[in-house]
Amino acid sequence: MTRVDESAVATEAAEPTEESNRDHLRSLLAAEAGALFMGLATGDVREVPDPEESLSRARKSKALREALEDLPERERTILERHYFVGERFEAIAEALSVSKSWLSRIHARALVTLGAALAEH
Numbered sequence: 001m002t003r004v005d006e007s008a009v010a011t012e013a014a015e016p017t018e019e020s021n022r023d024h025l026r027s028l029l030a031a032e033a034g035a036l037f038m039g040l041a042t043g044d045v046r047e048v049p050d051p052e053e054s055l056s057r058a059r060k061s062k063a064l065r066e067a068l069e070d071l072p073e074r075e076r077t078i079l080e081r082h083y084f085v086g087e088r089f090e091a092i093a094e095a096l097s098v099s100k101s102w103l104s105r106i107h108a109r110a111l112v113t114l115g116a117a118l119a120e121h
Contacts, residue, residue: 034114075106079110
């Protein structure tokens with residue numbers, strides 16, 4: 001199994017600036033938006049939704065599919081296998097020959113990208 005070097009050099013200043021805090025918060029919010037949108041678009045519907053909700057879900061699903069198609073293949077694969085297939089990070093990491101920690105980082109980056117792409121929906 002090939003492993004990717006996970007060591008990272010800290011590039012942040014000793015005391016974060018207001019701008020770096022704002023950028024970090026935007027990144028976190030984008031990731032949360034991506035995760036929330038994934039849940040809304042792929043969630044289990046136990047009862048028949050009303051027509052308005054059906055239309056809303058259809059639009060969200062279409063936007064999600066389009067945003068997923070724009071992701072790099074590895075990021076898309078991780079999101080699809082985890083959210084649509086229900087695979088755990090351990091299994092996906094092993095299949096992709098990366099550590100679980102590294103996969104988690106790729107997953108987080110994918111959610112940020114996805115959240116930013118879906119922000120208008």
